[in-house]
Amino acid sequence: MSLKRNHQIKNMTETSSTWYTSWFDTPFYHILYKDRDYSEAQDFMTNLTEYLNMPEHGTIMDLACGKGRHSVFLNTLGYNVLGVDLSQNSINYAKQFENETLKFEVHNMCEPYDGEFDAVFNLFTSFGYFDKEEDNLNTIKAIHKNLNEYGFGVIDFMNTEYVIAHLVPEEVKVVEDISFHLKRRVENDFIIKDINFTSDGKDYHFQERVKALSLKHFEHLFEKAGVYLLDIFGDYKLNKFKNKTSERLIMIFK
Incomplete structure (x- = not known):
């Protein structure tokens, strides 16, 4: 990992109350979802x-x-x-x-x-x-x-009704030699995805929270x-x- 990437993600390993301000700003977000159609x-x-x-x-x-x-x-x-x-x-x-x-x-x-x-x-x-x-x-x-x-x-x-009915509770997705461990659940009317992975010997944790509207x-x-x-x-x-x-x-x- 480059020094630039390290700088971008320092102090972002903890889940924030505004999770999107940290997770979306990391290079890892774009790595995980690079295969979008x-x-x-x-x-x-x-x-x-x-x-x-x-x-x-x-x-x-x-x-x-x-x-x-x-x-x-x-x-x-x-x-x-x-x-x-x-x-x-x-x-x-x-x-x-x-x-x-x-x-x-x-x-x-x-x-x-x-x-x-x-x-x-x-x-x-x-x-x-x-x-x-x-x-x-x-x-x-x-x-x-x-x-x-x-x-x-x-x-x-x-469509939250479809997503919840087909929710995959746990999976591992490997992208660019990073193993993203994904856990999904529904809690307090939010669909939550916990994202854990290790890169260059350092452990990271992020969370996505989307209201089940x-x-x-x-x-x-x-x-x-x-x-x-x-x-x-x-x-x-x-x-x-x-x-x-x-x-x-x-x-x-x-």
């Missing part, structure tokens, strides 16, 4: 923008964009894209892809951005991280505020935020949502 993500973006009938050169905010994989592809489709994320390291990485119509900034998703967009996308279960319900509500309010008169909000979340939970949040739910899909091909069998919960609102 980029072609599936690109097909989803193509299907979604066609369904929304996005205007030519329309403006899109990619909220919680990570390293920008969705943002970059959306930009190749001709859209003006702003990717925002709380992780400074992820934004620093994404900035290498910037051009006149693709920008990246650090931003807290609980707060409105200064601007309006034709669409705000919150993708790949980048929601429900917060311990406080008001932060989930504030995020939806912020998305709503950042939509222009004709804009659409999109939240791509996991069902469609009914979202409907309640949307009502409180003054948001209108327009359509619901259950996968990246935009098939209709089914409680028991759909892997995703994709909600279109305004």
